[in-house]
Amino acid sequence: MTAMQPGEQRDEVEMLSLMLLIRRFEERASQQYQAQKIGGFCHLYIGQEAVVAGAVAAVRDDDYIITAYRDHAHALARGTSANACMAELFGKETGCSRGLGGSMHFFNRQNHMYGGHAIVAAHVPLAVGLAFAIKYRDEDRVTLCFFGDGAINQGSFHEALNLAALYKLPIVFICENNLFAMGTSVKRSTSLKQIVDRAEGYDIPGEIVDGMNFREVRDKIAEIVSSIRKESHPAFVEVQTYRYRGHSMSDPASYRTKQELEKYRLDDPITRLRAQLTREGKLTHEQFDLLDKRAKETVLASVKFAEESPQPPLDKLYDYTYANGANS
Amino acid sequence: MREITYRQALNEALAEELERDPNVFLMGEEVAEYNGAYKVSQGLLERFGPRRIIDTPISENGFAGLGVGAAMVGLRPIIEFMTFSFSLVAFDQVVNNAPNMFTMSGGQFNIPITFRGPNGPAHQLGATHSHATENLYASVPGLKVCTPATPRDAKGLLKTAVRDNNPVLVLEAELLYSSKGMVEPPDEELLIPLGKAEVKREGSDVSIICYAQTVPLALKVAAQLEEEDISAEIVDLRSIKPLDEKAIFDSVAKTHRVVIVEQDHPFCGVGAEVCYRIQKSVFDELDAPIIRVSQEDVPMPYNERLERAVLPNADKLIAAVKKVCYA
Structure with a gap:
């Protein structure tokens, strides 16, 4: 993506292209996980x-973003x-x-992406x-601080909102409400x-946004x-969205109905934009097909790149524990 | 050199580092308008203003995490815990966020943060307020832990901690805030490296390895033992992690007998690690099994007599020394 100046709007076709890249990436990650090329936990973003x-x-581009483990x-x-x-x-x-973080701990310092954090609400x-x-x-x-609906009942979330309000800090708390914290629905986890309305408790202005509508979110x-x-x-901002897949790769999502999933699929954010x-x-249709083809090719190439890349060297095991200094 | 209190020494360290580096700020409960629950931050609000000396609500997890986040973009926060017993409320931030970030990000984000405050049993505060947390934190890769016992070490170690590019815990000795000692004058830069122990008293018959609140205890005992013709060498670890193995081994090679006196609990305590390293590396130097003197393995009772029974004391330490000396 090109660097953006203040006040400028990003090209919507470019953003659609990003959404396609995300979807195709996640589909391919799912396949590679099943092929056991990917270890640990893997949480997919498809639908969001x-x-x-x-x-x-x-x-x-120089604003800060930080998120949870679906990153x-x-x-x-x-x-x-x-x-x-x-x-x-x-x-x-x-x-x-460098292969030290894994699915839940993606970072990009240069582009102001501050992780990738896997303990629910600990990054707030x-x-x-x-x-x-x-x-x-x-x-x-x-x-911009992204988190899921599961984060809003954790103590660190509440402490953080209070501090942000008290010190009047420049931050947007973006709750990606996909209706389920793992397998527990919002109804079963949240008293509100x-x-x-969580925001109101801290005198922070709050809005609800349709998360399946790119333009409304933006x-x-x-x-x-x-x-x-x-x-x-x-x-x-409570962004109302939906994940098509389970919480993680090991979750068949049997706690919700096929009808519910189909209802959201009909409102697909990519189809809509x-x-x-x-x-x-x-x-045009041709242009869309070309964008999708490019996304698929990029992702396919990334699998090849990943497969051919070297393992982190064993002799650097201790190099990332302390900055500028030896271990004890 | 002039004589100042441990509290004043810490205050000087804070002021000097705030003065030196605009990225340094101090945050915690009652640090600003109240001048610190233990008056360590006395006068700093007046001198540096509310932008850099910041009172927080009682939200240890929240403000500890705030500090880690600010450190990700290059600020150098000093986070005060009113006591390290309260740091347990922020355990997730201190243990799971601060020290893991550098590894998890493949070296992109180091966390130059100092967590400081009083640590260790004080006097009749009961079980929740008497934690010695050094063994908990020292067991976490990515953290550094120091435990100054004198005003000079308090100042020099705190200043070094603030300049370190990693999360460092400065575990101050709650009972020693008013103790006095000689410290270099303020115009002389005093930096004491992490991971360097100091022999606080030379001796030839037994090494007493100690840190924090057990250092004055060991020094007192050494004076008493002198009268009984037992010459004790007092090795103050100063840092728990990194651990100064060389200083420990040098002393063992000199005296061949070791007592470790620690302020934490016996199970997986600091002394257990020191003991393991001695037997692993300099086993042949030992003329007697090592003895550890620590707290009893119980939650701290409020009752004064029982509290005394739980803590290391002169009688327990003298008995241990005599046992390793077969005296």
């Missing part, structure tokens, strides 16, 4: 693509190559975390720290009727970010 695409389209899409959205992402899943040295205080640093240095950046977050840049404050663009004469 419009959330991260809309959010990054609303901010500058492949956020790394890709921040310009991490499919090669580096797939290689990370394969545990290779060419991965975006980190996000507040990123926002604290922005204000401390009197910069006009904003932090709607998640966004426009709402752009509006919030513009307000934050004028005068630093936290904000909360494609239809909008086609209707407006900005995208």
Whole structure:
């Protein structure tokens, strides 16, 4: 992606292309996981693509983003190559975390992607720290902090929201509400009727956004970010979305009905943006097919790259425990 | 050199590092307007202002995590825990976020953060407020842990910790805040390296290995033993991690008898690690089995007499020394 200037809007065809890349990447990751090329846990983002695409389209490249463990899409959205992402899943040295992080710990310092964090809600205080640093240095950046609906009942989430409100920090808390924390529905985990009301408890303005609609996500977050840049404050967005797959690769998602899944599939975020663009004469069927073909090729090439990449060397095992210094 | 308290020494270290580096800030409960629960941050708000001396709500997990996040983008936070007993509320941030980030990101994010505050049993605070956390934290790869026992070490180690590019825990000795000692004048830069022990007293018959609150205890015992013609060498570890094996082994090679006096619990305590390393590397130097003196393996009772029974004391230490000396 090209660097974006303040106030400029990202090209929507480019963002559709990103959403396709995310979907094809996740499909291929699923296949490679089943082929046992990928170890550990692997959480797929399929169905939620419009959330991260809309959010990054609303901010500058130098704004900070940080997320939980369903993080492949956020790394890709921040310009991490499919090669580096797939290689990370394969545990290779060419991965975006040198094969030391794995699926749940993708990082890209250069592009301001601050992880990839696997303990539910433990990164929300980190996000507040990123926002604290922005204000401390009197910069006009904003932090976008993504998390799932499962995070909102964790203590660190509440402590972090209170601190952000107290110190008036420039941060957007983006709750990707996909209705299930692993297998537990929001209804069974949260005492509130709607998640966004959590924000009210901390005097933080909150909004609900349709997470299957790229444009709505982008426009709402752009509006919030513009307000934050004028005068630093936290904000909360509940983005209502849906994951088509289980919580992780090992989850058949038997806690929900086929009908429910089908209902959301009919509202697919990629199909929706494609239809909008086609209707407006900005995208032909041929162009779409070409974008999809390119996404598939990029991902296929990333598998080859990952397979051919070297393992992290054994003799560097102790090199990443302490910075600039020997171990005890 | 002039004589100042341990508390003043820490205060000087904070002020000097805040003065030196604009990326350094101090955050914690009551650090600013209240001047610190133990007055370690006395006067700092007035001098450096509310941007850099920051009071927090009672949210240890929240502000410890805030510090780690700020460190990811190059600030150098000093996070004060009112006591390290409360750091357990932030265990996830100190243990799972701060030290793992450098590895998990493939070396992209080091975390230059200092966690500091009083640690170890004080006096009749009961089980929840008496934790000695050094063995918990020292067992975590990616953390560094130091335990100053004197004003000079407190100042020099804290300053070094703030400049380190990794998460460092400065476990201050709660009972020693008012103790006094000689320290270089303020215009003389005092940096004491992490991972360097110091022989606080030379001796030839037995090595007493100690740290933090057990250092003054060991020194007192050494004076008493002198009267009985037992010459004790006092090795103050100063840092638990990295551990100064060389200083330990040198002393063992000199005295051939070892007592470890620690302020934590016996099971998986600091002394267990020191003991293992001695027998592994300098077994032939030993003339007697090593003895550890630690807390009893119980939650701390409130009752004063029982608390005394739980803690290491002079009688227990003298008995241990006599046993290894076959005296």
